[in-house]
Amino acid sequence: EIRRLQQKSESPTMETETDVVVQTKISSVEWPEHLAGMGLGNIVRRIRDGSLEVKHLSERKAQLDDIGFDWGDPKYFIDVPFEKAMCGMFAYYLVRGDMFVYEDFVMPDEDPWPRALAGYEIGKAVRRIRELQNSFEAYHTEKLALLRAIDFVWFPTVALPLDPDEEEMSSEMLKLSALGHPDYAKMIDIPMGLPDKIIADGPFFETDDPKLWWKKWHNWDYVKDYWYAQGRRDNAFALRASGYPTLAEEHEAKYGPGMFQQIEEVMNELSEGIEDKTKEEKDAYIERLNHFREEMTGCRDIHPKKRKILLEELDTAMLALMTDGKLESVTEETLEQFQEIHKEQDEFDAVVEEPIEIDPADYGAAVDEIDDFDGEVDEEDLDVDEEDLDDEFVFDIEDELGLDDDEEEEDDDELSLDGDEDDEDDDDLDLEEDGAFE
Numbered sequence: 001e002i003r004r005l006q007q008k009s010e011s012p013t014m015e016t017e018t019d020v021v022v023q024t025k026i027s028s029v030e031w032p033e034h035l036a037g038m039g040l041g042n043i044v045r046r047i048r049d050g051s052l053e054v055k056h057l058s059e060r061k062a063q064l065d066d067i068g069f070d071w072g073d074p075k076y077f078i079d080v081p082f083e084k085a086m087c088g089m090f091a092y093y094l095v096r097g098d099m100f101v102y103e104d105f106v107m108p109d110e111d112p113w114p115r116a117l118a119g120y121e122i123g124k125a126v127r128r129i130r131e132l133q134n135s136f137e138a139y140h141t142e143k144l145a146l147l148r149a150i151d152f153v154w155f156p157t158v159a160l161p162l163d164p165d166e167e168e169m170s171s172e173m174l175k176l177s178a179l180g181h182p183d184y185a186k187m188i189d190i191p192m193g194l195p196d197k198i199i200a201d202g203p204f205f206e207t208d209d210p211k212l213w214w215k216k217w218h219n220w221d222y223v224k225d226y227w228y229a230q231g232r233r234d235n236a237f238a239l240r241a242s243g244y245p246t247l248a249e250e251h252e253a254k255y256g257p258g259m260f261q262q263i264e265e266v267m268n269e270l271s272e273g274i275e276d277k278t279k280e281e282k283d284a285y286i287e288r289l290n291h292f293r294e295e296m297t298g299c300r301d302i303h304p305k306k307r308k309i310l311l312e313e314l315d316t317a318m319l320a321l322m323t324d325g326k327l328e329s330v331t332e333e334t335l336e337q338f339q340e341i342h343k344e345q346d347e348f349d350a351v352v353e354e355p356i357e358i359d360p361a362d363y364g365a366a367v368d369e370i371d372d373f374d375g376e377v378d379e380e381d382l383d384v385d386e387e388d389l390d391d392e393f394v395f396d397i398e399d400e401l402g403l404d405d406d407e408e409e410e411d412d413d414e415l416s417l418d419g420d421e422d423d424e425d426d427d428d429l430d431l432e433e434d435g436a437f438e
Contacts, residue, residue: 049140050078075162076139080128086146087114088122093150100153101126133159137210162210172244173211180214182242183223183235191226198222220251231300234258238301260301263292263310270317282321289318 046052047064048071054060055071056079071077088107091114093099105123107113129136129147133154136144156178161169169177179185203216220235232238236258240248252258257265266288274282293314296307 046083048072049076049082050080051082053081053084056081075135078132078135078140080125080132082129082143084117084120085122085125085129088117088120089126089147089150089152091117092122098153099126099151103127127158130155130158131160134162134210137213138162138208169211170246172246175243176214176247177211181218181247182239182244183218183220183227184214187223187226194222194226220255231298233295233299234260234301236261241301259292259295262288263314266292267313267317270320274321286318286321289314289321293318 043052047054047069050056054064055077089099089101091107092101092105095112101123103123103126105121107117107120107122109115109118129152133156136147156174159177198217198219202219204219205212205215207216224235227235235255236248236251237260239245239251252261266285270285274285277285293311296311296314299307302310
């Protein structure tokens with residue numbers, strides 16, 4: 001048929017012998033009437049991709065091999081009969097309510113389980129489907145929708161690579177394939193309209209690799225303002241500290257070295273000596289150090305104690321440059337202001353780090369008793385003679401509730417009920433004294 005079409009395209013007016021033969025064969029074929037309307041193409045597709053249990057059984061596979069069946073590309077084949085497994089998983093989900101199936105679980109031959117699947121090793125099927133996660137995401141997206149309907153749970157750590165010869169995924173790639181890029185995944189409050197803008201402008205990276213799904217939509221420029229407000233000053237440093245060294249290198253390659261690396265470079269240059277530096281160079285150093293100091297004030301990429309140490313190093317370097325005497329831009333007034341700010345910062349840090357002390361005089365003798373307590377209790381202190389107890393500390397529940405016999409009699413006398421009045425007044429109580437019911 002392909003040869004005929006090629007010849008016809010080359011010479012549209014030429015009628016070949018193949019045309020006559022093909023037309024004769026087609027017109028002479030008698031299709032089975034009982035198969036009329038059968039979706040043969042759909043069935044063949046399901047056989048090829050493993051949806052139907054045909055290639056999984058040697059007898060059925062041999063029958064199709066005898067008629068020269070084309071099995072298609074092996075990479076699309078699922079070695080678990082998916083439609084049969086889907087029926088079993090759906091039944092399990094209806095009965096148990098989840099898809100946390102033990103690997104050795106077998107479909108029972110009892111109600112409410114379907115008898116047609118009795119003995120089916122659904123646990124092994126679920127395990128194998130999890131191993132084929134990358135294959136499902138790459139070639140069988142329509143089946144993913146069915147799995148989502150039953151809350152199927154994927155375990156990326158057991159997923160096998162599409163290429164058996166491919167190297168094992170690193171821990172970083174496992175986290176990325178499961179959680180996505182941390183620039184997006186770790187956002188707490190997503191700004192309104194941000195997802196819509198990313199979808200409208202993206203994708204930003206073209207790839208057919210299902211493991212890189214997160215990379216298609218990632219763009220640091222869309223979230224850098226958000227992270228800056230959260231105290232992020234060096235994204236490459238934060239990525240590296242979170243266990244994403246490859247992402248950190250890619251970020252630095254695109255956006256340049258981070259702030260901490262820049263600070264390290266400047267401090268290394270100053271450590272070599274400032275005697276040979278010109279006043280213009282020193283002014284430039286002071287400007288950069290001052291910029292670093294302003295950025296570090298709101299930085300949350302490092303621990304506050306480390307941030308304080310780094311700020312002190314920046315201040316020391318700036319002070320050394322200012323007191324050099326060769327800087328025309330630094331006046332005596334500017335130097336005094338800087339020293340005063342540095343002094344106030346030290347006093348503030350000292351107050352913050354000073355431990356809180358409690359004055360016993362402010363809280364009475366109880367504090368002295370707590371300080372003198374050695375953690376041991378003398379048994380003699382626990383032996384209390386009831387006669388030694390003061391009467392005013394004896395608790396009588398009847399007395400507290402006003403249930404003494406004498407008081408009850410007095411209360412009864414104090415209640416005056418007029419029995420001769422009409423029924424409408426029977427509910428009225430004449431209380432002679434206040435507090436009769438206290």
